[in-house]
Amino acid sequence: MTNMKDLKTLPYKDREFFLQGNATCAGCGLDLSLRWALKALGPKTVIVSPASCLNVVTGVWPKGAPDFPMINMVFAGAASAATGVYHGLKARGIEDYTVVAYAGDGGTTDIGLQALSGAAERGTNIIYVCYDNEAYMNTGVQRSSSTPVGAITTTTYYGKVQQKKNLPGIMSMHNIPYVATASVGDPLDLYDKFKKAKDIKGFKYIHIYAPCPPGWRSPSEKSVEIAKMAIDNGMWILYEIENGFFRLTGKSKRLTDPKKRKPIEEYIKSQGRFRLVKKEQMEKLEQYRELMWNQVSKELLFQQMDEKSR
Amino acid sequence: MTKVESEFEGVHLLKGNFAAAYAARAARVQVVTAFPITPQTLIVEKISDLVDSGKMNCEFIRMESEHSVMAALVGASIAGARTYTGTSGQGLLYMAEPVHWAAGTRLPMVMSIASRGIAPPWNIWADFSDVMSQRDSGWLIQLNSTHQEIYDSVLMGYKITEDPEVMLPLMAAYGGFILSHTSKPVDMPPQSEIDSFLPEIPEKGWDHIFLDADRPMMHGALVMPGDFYQEFRMKIHLAQLRAKEKIKVVTKEFKEKFGRDYGNGLFYEYKTSDAEYIMINYGEIAKQMELTIDTLRNEGYNVGMINLRTYRPFPSEELIEKVKHAKILGVVDRATAFGSPTGGPVSSDVRAALQTSSETRNLSIIPFINGLGGRDVFPEEQREQFEILFHVLDKGEYPKNKDLMHATYWTGTIDRRST
Numbered sequence: 232m233t234n235m236k237d238l239k240t241l242p243y244k245d246r247e248f249f250l251q252g253n254a255t256c257a258g259c260g261l262d263l264s265l266r267w268a269l270k271a272l273g274p275k276t277v278i279v280s281p282a283s284c285l286n287v288v289t290g291v292w293p294k295g296a297p298d299f300p301m302i303n304m305v306f307a308g309a310a311s312a313a314t315g316v317y318h319g320l321k322a323r324g325i326e327d328y329t330v331v332a333y334a335g336d337g338g339t340t341d342i343g344l345q346a347l348s349g350a351a352e353r354g355t356n357i358i359y360v361c362y363d364n365e366a367y368m369n370t371g372v373q374r375s376s377s378t379p380v381g382a383i384t385t386t387t388y389y390g391k392v393q394q395k396k397n398l399p400g401i402m403s404m405h406n407i408p409y410v411a412t413a414s415v416g417d418p419l420d421l422y423d424k425f426k427k428a429k430d431i432k433g434f435k436y437i438h439i440y441a442p443c444p445p446g447w448r449s450p451s452e453k454s455v456e457i458a459k460m461a462i463d464n465g466m467w468i469l470y471e472i473e474n475g476f477f478r479l480t481g482k483s484k485r486l487t488d489p490k491k492r493k494p495i496e497e498y499i500k501s502q503g504r505f506r507l508v509k510k511e512q513m514e515k516l517e518q519y520r521e522l523m524w525n526q527v528s529k530e531l532l533f534q535q536m537d538e539k540s541r
Numbered sequence: 542m543t544k545v546e547s548e549f550e551g552v553h554l555l556k557g558n559f560a561a562a563y564a565a566r567a568a569r570v571q572v573v574t575a576f577p578i579t580p581q582t583l584i585v586e587k588i589s590d591l592v593d594s595g596k597m598n599c600e601f602i603r604m605e606s607e608h609s610v611m612a613a614l615v616g617a618s619i620a621g622a623r624t625y626t627g628t629s630g631q632g633l634l635y636m637a638e639p640v641h642w643a644a645g646t647r648l649p650m651v652m653s654i655a656s657r658g659i660a661p662p663w664n665i666w667a668d669f670s671d672v673m674s675q676r677d678s679g680w681l682i683q684l685n686s687t688h689q690e691i692y693d694s695v696l697m698g699y700k701i702t703e704d705p706e707v708m709l710p711l712m713a714a715y716g717g718f719i720l721s722h723t724s725k726p727v728d729m730p731p732q733s734e735i736d737s738f739l740p741e742i743p744e745k746g747w748d749h750i751f752l753d754a755d756r757p758m759m760h761g762a763l764v765m766p767g768d769f770y771q772e773f774r775m776k777i778h779l780a781q782l783r784a785k786e787k788i789k790v791v792t793k794e795f796k797e798k799f800g801r802d803y804g805n806g807l808f809y810e811y812k813t814s815d816a817e818y819i820m821i822n823y824g825e826i827a828k829q830m831e832l833t834i835d836t837l838r839n840e841g842y843n844v845g846m847i848n849l850r851t852y853r854p855f856p857s858e859e860l861i862e863k864v865k866h867a868k869i870l871g872v873v874d875r876a877t878a879f880g881s882p883t884g885g886p887v888s889s890d891v892r893a894a895l896q897t898s899s900e901t902r903n904l905s906i907i908p909f910i911n912g913l914g915g916r917d918v919f920p921e922e923q924r925e926q927f928e929i930l931f932h933v934l935d936k937g938e939y940p941k942n943k944d945l946m947h948a949t950y951w952t953g954t955i956d957r958r959s960t
């Protein structure tokens with residue numbers, strides 16, 4: 232586990248792969264996540280990005296912020312194009328590259344889900360990352376199936392009715408060797424997860440909570456704070472599932488007891504997208520948190536039983 | 542000669558789809574992505590079998606959709622591999638988005654298409670409307686008439702697409718079932734000769750296709766309206782036009798090496814040099830039309846045919862040169878272009894192309910549409926098509942019959958009035 236005191240010794244602490252001058256908004260969670268991910272993965276990394284903010288903020292031709300090979304792709308083609316890159320390199324005898332698909336929540340939970348599921352089922356040796364800003368930001372904040380209930384988007388003017396889709400849960404059902412959630416509110420945990428994923432063979436899935444100030448109607452300087460709040464109140468749970476073994480990580484480890492979770496009011500108030508949330512939506516948001524933690528409890532319980540029987 | 546080699550060398554009775562699969566093997570493709578669809582499926586089944594039994598050395602990936610088939614092929618191609626796949630009808634429509642991406646990225650790849658009708662109503666039989674739907678995608682598009690040509694087109698295809706002056710993907714189409722599922726002798730040259738005809742792709746890739754952390758490049762970035770978007774698009778068109786010369790050169794080299802003649806590569810002629818009545822046709826029914834032409838020639842008619850092999854780039858100047866002496870032209874489409882000037886894609890293009898020269902501007906061009914969705918086109922029907930040309934030239938008017946609809950003859954159409 233990487234700690235604050237280790238920061239000075241990280242191999243790429245001074246090396247930026249996703250260069251300054253890129254076009255992300257101030258306080259962009261995507262930008263933070265990618266910088267940390269690349270510091271963990273190192274130089275021999277290829278990123279495939281489907282239509283999304285990432286596809287655009289990397290730089291308008293002929294400028295480019297990525298100091299790594301970067302392939303922009305069609306919206307539904309992240310996992311499949313990354314599959315092709317992996318096999319193309321392999322066919323040429325090149326196996327020391329880490330091939331990563333880096334997609335938004337729309338490109339992952341909606342239009343790209345088929346390709347993602349296919350690649351996971353085939354067990355292709357790539358890392359698939361979803362940076363989750365909980366809406367289609369690039370096209371001007373439309374709802375995705377990853378948008379939380381109550382959130383205003385430009386296609387849910389009065390707040391989204393449905394609950395957020397649990398994609399890491401769906402991915403864990405693919406029985407892949409590694410599924411993890413991460414957050415830009417805990418970059419060292421994120422860093423460790425990427426380091427781990429890099430060394431695991433097979434299909435790896437990492438889902439990152441990544442605030443978006445313009446989309447969430449939140450102050451740009453508050454992105455990390457908001458991300459931390461979501462961890463502390465249990466709305467975003469940090470965990471990893473390694474070869475079926477479930478483990479809470481970071482601060483989420485302490486939150487199995489509901490009483491330890493902070494109330495969500497302050498979190499909801501911190502973002503303009505939730506300004507129409509009334510009692511009913513508040514309850515639904517709490518129900519969602521409940522549901523996610525119930526699933527965690529079940530996982531932990533099964534594991535205990537499993538260990539006992541061994 | 543080892544046993545394995547003999548399976549892939551010499552003359553063998555092969556289904557059209559197997560000819561495509563064997564050609565992909567002979568071209569030493571490095572990545573094949575696959576998804577089944579009738580009537581293409583036999584290609585990927587055969588490659589799957591060859592790979593699993595150790596007779597073919599490539600990365601073979603069973604994708605979960607055609608969209609992913611082409612997206613993965615784009616990825617593999619950018620990674621520097623020689624790539625191949627096959628599809629049909631709905632599959633080609635489903636992969637349309639990455640099909641355009643492949644051309645825009647200027648990737649050399651070859652895709653075999655066992656063409657079939659587009660649904661609804663469901664239809665799985667010969668009809669080239671599927672490839673025609675991608676005619677403006679930037680891909681080079683060829684149309685095959687024989688089993689041997691299916692094989693040869695794949696080999697020549699890589700040589701064309703991988704030329705630095707071209708760098709556009711190529712699809713080669715043939716009629717579903719009629720060629721895909723029937724067997725004919727196919728002559729497969731020894732691997733050593735194929736290797737000398739088609740060298741490996743350059744180790745370091747091309748100027749615009751490589752994947753190297755030491756010289757990182759971004760593919761497919763956003764381009765603003767003022768920043769070369771128009772120029773990039775223009776370059777695709779220029780490369781298409783340049784491909785004409787390359788196709789000619791490769792076809793000639795192929796003929797010198799393997800003895801098989803595909804004309805100038807853009808089309809081949811059948812008895813056109815002195816023909817007054819010239820039909821432009823493509824695919825397997827063009828091959829069949831040679832019979833009708835022989836019959837009519839025996840009866841004293843000066844008829845001939847141009848078998849269009851290459852639809853994109855469209856061989857405008859070459860066609861003008863070959864038809865300018867004719868008195869009348871017919872163009873037969875086994876495909877639709879709804880709402881276009883003629884209803885048929887090739888006939889619309891022929892009209893537009895011949896308009897550009899004073900020598901052909903005044904030629905009558907009669908459009909035909911036939912054989913849609915695999916409907917049989919017998920020699921009698923092809924004879925009737927010529928007879929319509931005779932009538933128009935003779936009488937100066939279109940013969941009125943049930944098939945005439947807005948100056949296009951949809952021959953072989955069921956006559957509702959008689960049922």
Ligand SMILES: Cc1ncc(C[n+]2csc(CCOP(=O)(O)OP(=O)(O)O)c2C)c(N)n1
Pocket residue numbers: 282283284285305306307334335336337338339364366367368369370375
């Ligand atoms: C096939 C297709 N449909 C729609 C679009 C338009 N589009 C581009 S990005 C995008 C939203 C992306 O959302 P997400 O994946 O969440 O990434 P974000 O923009 O939020 O980073 C949409 C709808 C497209 N490029 N391609």
Ligand code: SF4
Pocket residue numbers: 254255256257258259260261262284288364368369442443444445446
């Ligand atoms: S819109 Fe949101 S996700 Fe996109 S660049 Fe800006 S902050 Fe980042």
Ligand SMILES: [Mg+2]
Pocket residue numbers: 335336337362363364365366367368375
């Ligand atoms: Mg998003």
